[in-house]
Amino acid sequence: MSDIVKKAYAREAETGFNYRTAMEEASRCLLCEDAPCSRDCPASTNPAKFIRSLRFKNIKGAAETIRENNPLGGCCAWICPYDRLCEKACSRVGIDRPIKIGSLQRFLIEEEERGKMDFIKAKPLCGKKVACIGSGPASLSCARQLAAEGVSVEIYECKASAGGILSHGITPTRLPQRVVDHDIELIKRLGVKFHFGEKISKENIDSLKDKFDAIFIGIGLWSSKKPDIKGKEFSGVEYALDFLERARSNTKSVVLNDDVVVIGGGNVAMDCVSTAKQLGAKNAVIVYRRSIEEAPADIDELKFVQSMGIPVITNFIPEEIKGSEGRVKGIRFRGRDGYSELLLNAQHIIFAIGQEQVSEFKDIKEKENIFIGGDAAHSSGATVVEAVAQGKASAVKILNYFKSLDSLCKTGGKV
Ligand code: SF4
Structure with missing residues (x-):
């Protein structure tokens, strides 16, 4: 096990709940009617319901609520921006402090894994087939929802493993691979097939149209934004997603014994700088163009x-x-005040200033049996929980499309 993964587990031990502390935390819940925490979850994970079950010592029921509503309940437990969503909305905010919803979700998903619980069973096959392009959060969620309804789903992924940004673009300090693998394993058990190393492009997408009744395009934002700055061509200048993928894959050695400057103020920038430090950077520093209050991290x-x-x-x-x-x-650097100047030594500079959609699918629109979700549809780069919500919503659209086809068949094509 690499040092970076060991440190991820060390962080987990610091923040995780055990049975006693989880129960104590759940007992603080006010069991709100029309709970604001549940209203503010984009993926409808329903924290009020799972915390209520936990409070009454029904761990299985609590874990089932998470898994039923959120196909990536494990990943979301680790990386959701709770402080901006459910925990921010929690009724206890006005009393003392919000319920630690994220930590409770993490505890329950760990119980699910430990107890080998498997709640979602696929309905008998309905005869419809869907291809999902990309294996990131939106595709995985769409595939899980469809497979549970008896649709045959095959996922096409150009990389060698599944997960998209979850497996390749987030440091294990924030999201251990075993958590990603557990979520994916539950989806595989529903019969979803994966094709790795197969790139689907505008040219060969037609080959899927004959084999499948519908296609879901769920590819992510796979290119880091490049700054327009003098000197960016120097060796040692790198971009966030490339760096994180190298660090995460462990297939190439990433040795950083020098001064690393990370530029950006979001979670990806935080991932880069913490990863650089853990990989041995002598000095790692982060520089953000705005104030700390404005940082999106x-x-x-x-x-x-x-x-x-x-x-x-x-x-x-x-x-x-x-x-x-x-x-x-x-x-x-130039100060935001217009006259201050800052000069930093650096042998490695990592730009983490956002991602952009460079896919050839970016101009494709939804039509007939083509559906689009996740970052492929929203080029601004949604959070993982938003991608889950979009994947679920696309699955509903696809199922409605199949229903409309069946009713057309029954009426001889007349609606
Ligand atoms: S808003 Fe807070 S107190 Fe109310 S049900 Fe949700 S977690 Fe419990």
Whole structure:
């Protein structure tokens, strides 16, 4: 086990609930009617219902509620921005502090795995077949919902393993691979087939049209935004998703014994800087163009980075990368006030300033039997829980489409 994964488990031990502490936390729940926590979950995970079950010591029922409503209940338990969603809405906010919904969800999913619970059973095959392109959160969620309804689903993934951003673009400190694998394993048990290393493009998508009754395009945002800055061509300048994928795959050695500067203020930037530090960077620092209050990163991720002793410098905008003999040596920033200047030594600079959709599918629109979800439909880059919601919604649309086909058959094509 690599050091980075060991540290992920160390963090898990720090924040996880055990039976006693989970029960204590659940006992603080006010059992609200029309609970605001449940209203504010994009994927309709229904925390009020699972916490109520837990409070009455029904661990199985609580875990079942999560799994029924959220095909990626394990991943969401680790990476959901609770402080901006259900926990922010919790009625206890006005009294003392919100219920730790995320930690309770994590506890219950661990109980599910430990107890080998398997709640979702597929209905008998209905004769319809769907191809999902991409194996990220939207596709996995769409596939799970369809497979549970008896649809044959095959997922086409150009990489060698499933999960998309979950398996390749988030540091294991924040999301251990075993959590991703557990969610995917439950989906596989419903009969969903995976084709790895098969790239579906605009050119060969037609080959799927004959074999399947519907196609779901659920590919993610797989390109880091590139800044327009002098010196970006120097060796040692890298982009967030490339760096995280290298670090996560463990297939290539990532040795960082030097000064690393990460630029950005979101969770991906936090992932990069904490990963760089754990991989041996002598000095790792994060620089964000706006104030700490404006940073889009979750508060827990910011705190985690600061707990590692990593400086978070705010209100500085990168202006020029310095280098010699083709290698990066440092970076100059201009203060947001217009006159301050900051010069940092750097042998490795990682830009984590957002992702963009470079897919050839980006201009494709939903039509007939083509459905689109996740980041493929929303090029701004949704959270994982939003992608789950979109995958579920697309599955409903596909099932309605099949129903409309059946009614057309029954009426001889007349509606
Ligand atoms: S809003 Fe808070 S207190 Fe109310 S049901 Fe949800 S978790 Fe419990």
